[in-house]
Amino acid sequence: xxxxxxxxxxxxxxxxxxxxxxxxxxxxxxxxxxxxxxxxxxxxxxxxxxxxxxxxxxxxxxxxxxxxxxxxxxxxxxxxxxxxxxxxxxxxxxxxxxxxxxxxxxxxxxxxxxxxxxxxxxxxxxxxxxxxxxxxxxxxxxxxxxxxxxxxxxxxxxxxxxxxxxxxxxxxxxxxxxxxxxxxxxxxxxxxxxxxxxxxxxxxxxxxxxxxxxxxxxxxxxxxxxxxxxxxxxxxxxxxxxxxxxxxxxxxxxxxxxx
Amino acid sequence: xxxxxxxxxxxxxxxxxxxxxxxxxxxxxxxxxxxxxxxxxxxxxxxxxxxxxxxxxxxxxxxxxxxxxxxxxxxxxxxxxxxxxxxxxxxxxxxxxxxxxxxxxxxxxxxxxxxxxxxxxxxxxxxxxxxxxxxxxxxxxxxxxxxxxxxxxxxxxxxxxxxxxxxxxxxxxxxxxxxxxxxxxxxxxxxxxxxxxxxxxxxxxxxxxxxxxxxxxxxxxxxxxxxxxxxxxxxxxxxxxxxxxxxxxxxxxxxxxxxxxxxxxxxxxxxxxxxxxxxxxxxxxxxxxxxxxxxxxxxxxxxxxxxxxxxxxxxxxxxxxxxxxxxxxxxxxxxxxxxxxxxxxxxxxxxxxxxxxxxxxxxxxxxxxxxxxxxxxxxxxxxxxxxxxxxxxxxxxxxxxxxxxxxxxxxxxxxxxxxxxxxxxxxxxxxxxxxxxxxxxxxxxx
Numbered sequence: 001x002x003x004x005x006x007x008x009x010x011x012x013x014x015x016x017x018x019x020x021x022x023x024x025x026x027x028x029x030x031x032x033x034x035x036x037x038x039x040x041x042x043x044x045x046x047x048x049x050x051x052x053x054x055x056x057x058x059x060x061x062x063x064x065x066x067x068x069x070x071x072x073x074x075x076x077x078x079x080x081x082x083x084x085x086x087x088x089x090x091x092x093x094x095x096x097x098x099x100x101x102x103x104x105x106x107x108x109x110x111x112x113x114x115x116x117x118x119x120x121x122x123x124x125x126x127x128x129x130x131x132x133x134x135x136x137x138x139x140x141x142x143x144x145x146x147x148x149x150x151x152x153x154x155x156x157x158x159x160x161x162x163x164x165x166x167x168x169x170x171x172x173x174x175x176x177x178x179x180x181x182x183x184x185x186x187x188x189x190x191x192x193x194x195x196x197x198x199x200x201x202x203x204x205x206x207x208x209x210x211x212x213x214x215x216x217x218x219x220x221x222x223x224x225x226x227x228x229x230x231x232x233x234x235x236x237x238x239x240x241x242x243x244x245x246x247x248x249x250x251x252x253x254x255x256x257x258x259x
Numbered sequence: 260x261x262x263x264x265x266x267x268x269x270x271x272x273x274x275x276x277x278x279x280x281x282x283x284x285x286x287x288x289x290x291x292x293x294x295x296x297x298x299x300x301x302x303x304x305x306x307x308x309x310x311x312x313x314x315x316x317x318x319x320x321x322x323x324x325x326x327x328x329x330x331x332x333x334x335x336x337x338x339x340x341x342x343x344x345x346x347x348x349x350x351x352x353x354x355x356x357x358x359x360x361x362x363x364x365x366x367x368x369x370x371x372x373x374x375x376x377x378x379x380x381x382x383x384x385x386x387x388x389x390x391x392x393x394x395x396x397x398x399x400x401x402x403x404x405x406x407x408x409x410x411x412x413x414x415x416x417x418x419x420x421x422x423x424x425x426x427x428x429x430x431x432x433x434x435x436x437x438x439x440x441x442x443x444x445x446x447x448x449x450x451x452x453x454x455x456x457x458x459x460x461x462x463x464x465x466x467x468x469x470x471x472x473x474x475x476x477x478x479x480x481x482x483x484x485x486x487x488x489x490x491x492x493x494x495x496x497x498x499x500x501x502x503x504x505x506x507x508x509x510x511x512x513x514x515x516x517x518x519x520x521x522x523x524x525x526x527x528x529x530x531x532x533x534x535x536x537x538x539x540x541x542x543x544x545x546x547x548x549x550x551x552x553x554x555x556x557x558x559x560x561x562x563x564x565x566x567x568x569x570x571x572x573x574x575x576x577x578x579x580x581x582x583x584x585x586x587x588x589x590x591x592x593x594x595x596x597x598x599x600x601x602x603x604x605x606x607x608x609x610x611x612x613x614x615x616x617x618x619x620x621x622x623x624x625x626x627x628x629x630x631x632x633x634x635x636x637x638x639x640x641x642x643x644x645x646x647x648x649x650x651x652x653x654x655x656x657x658x659x660x661x662x663x664x665x666x667x668x669x670x671x672x673x674x675x676x677x678x679x680x681x682x683x684x685x686x687x688x689x690x691x692x693x694x695x696x697x698x699x700x701x702x703x704x705x
Binding site: 084088090091092101103112115116117118119120121136137138139140141142144145146148149150152153154155156157158181182183184246248 | 307308309310312314315316317319320374377378379380381383384386387389390391392394395396397398401483486487488489633637638639640
């Protein structure tokens with residue numbers, strides 16, 4: 001297939017991505033429902049209030065060779081405790097051979113985990129991020145039982161490094177240098193990077209440029225080098241979402257190995 | 260001073276309050292030691308975190324949650340025996356209602372504690388009230404269990420009032436704390452016709468109210484599992500399956516507690532073989548219903564042969580959980596049914612042994628609802644095998660011991676037989692009114 005014609009691909013520098021997503025923090029702030037973000041937001045006055053993100057990931061499985069550098073980048077970015085994987089590369093065998101399926105959090109639009117949380121410790125932002133307030137979580141682990149993707153992980157023991165290295169306001173969109181015992185954690189689509197207009201760590205960490213990230217409302221995704229029009233990809237390619245039949249409406253699309 | 264008249268029933272029932280006997284203290288000692296050990300295990304868990312359990316990320320619920328379901332289940336003893344039999348006016352219930360109601364309250368307390376023990380952050384427990392989301396089945400549970408506990412406490416207390424008044428009047432004057440306690444609790448009960456009428460009316464209302472609450476409790480406990488997208492849990496049968504299982508293990512627990520209390524406090528004259536026989540037959544009936552539900556659940560899952568269902572059923576039928584599963588079906592359901600059926604429930608030991616087997620089987624049943632589903636792969640993730648750690652086993656032992664201890668403490672302060680209700684049927688005053696009781700000096704002999 002001549003996929004260059006099917007995809008509207010053009011080069012895009014990081015600076016350009018920054019400009020695209022620079023409004024994200026402002027948009028989150030405009031949402032206003034998440035006070036801690038509001039407190040950190042720069043000049044909300046200049047924002048157009050209607051601007052909402054719809055964060056979306058697109059993973060090209062044909063490019064993924066299972067090197068797991070995305071796992072490494074994620075681990076480094078979030079200081080992920082030993083034995084946990086926020087992003088996990090599954091190895092699957094099909095009739096056509098072995099292939100790899102990187103599995104971040106799906107940030108479902110209809111998240112089963114958010115539904116069952118008794119204390120609203122996990123929630124979905126208006127920009128479509130499913131986040132966890134670690135200062136709220138009571139550690140009942142119901143969300144772990146409810147997640148069909150095995151995304152969520154629990155801090156069973158004293159985390160390493162120990163509890164807060166630095167004092168910061170309780171902010172689920174904060175990057176994770178520290179971890180707390182007895183709470184659930186997971187991939188957060190690098191919400192702290194999105195605020196700064198940067199791509200998630202796994203996207204930057206992928207040497208095969210297999211992971212694209214962007215905003216469905218702006219109709220683009222980028223792997224840091226090339227920018228795709230998301231609607232074109234979705235309409236012209238056989239994309240799929242993991243366990244789509246469950247009705248969870250994941251925000252992660254996959255381009256299959258064979259198309 | 261006026262002579263205090265006690266009936267034979269009163270004398271028998273009140274004796275444990277005054278002098279429970281050597282065996283009582285021996286059992287209390289053993290149970291207290293187990294509870295202390297479990298408390299130690301829990302402090303270890305608080306210090307180290309839940310890492311001291313065998314639970315890990317994929318099998319993230321285990322023994323604690325199973326035991327929670329089990330204890331909430333046996334709390335149905337009170338409702339069934341006491342409320343249903345009261346509503347249907349079954350006279351034979353009278354000597355055993357008090358025990359059933361006490362079991363309900365204490366099983367609820369222990370069951371609820373198991374959830375708190377399972378929390379990663381028990382220090383944030385109050386968030387359930389502070390930030391509770393009604394959309395979460397955990398909130399449904401919290402609300403219905405709170406309701407049920409309140410209702411059960413009331414339902415335990417109301418029929419106690421006439422007995423408390425009896426105790427107030429007939430306790431020896433030197434037992435000053437007891438007299439103070441019973442005077443407070445007896446709420447100026449004089450046995451006046453108006454008081455009796457009001458008590459009967461409120462008991463009748465409570466009996467009817469508590470039944471739907473009890474059914475709702477175990478239904479929403481099952482919905483914690485049923486509302487997820489997981490194989491073995493996401494099943495419409497789960498609610499009624501849990502309720503029937505709850506009543507089943509509730510009756511079994513009542514039989515065991517009845518036998519223990521009867522032996523310990525020499526109540527053979529009041530708790531009679533007929534009670535074991537009737538409860539034994541009810542046990543048999545529910546056994547058959549539960550077998551039917553079990554067949555229905557597993558056959559429906561296995562026949563169409565969906566991949567996930569088959570993976571789950573294979574774990575149960577021939578995989579790592581097979582020994583437990585077949586022990587549950589054979590040892591927990593079939594053997595007890597045979598035991599009761601063959602003896603026609605006429606033998607007290609046979610019924611008690613059946614009840615013990617049923618309760619072991621029902622604990623396993625709860626475990627097999629929680630763990631195998633989580634052990635069934637839903638993604639290619641690696642699933643660390645689960646077998647409870649020493650901390651978890653210790654806390655299970657502690658939970659059972661604490662349950663026994665609460666019951667024994669109750670027996671020390673309150674009559675385990677509803678004296679006034681038993682007397683209503685067959686008043687048996689002593690021919691010679693005698694002052695109460697220097698308790699007999701004879702040792703407790705089995």
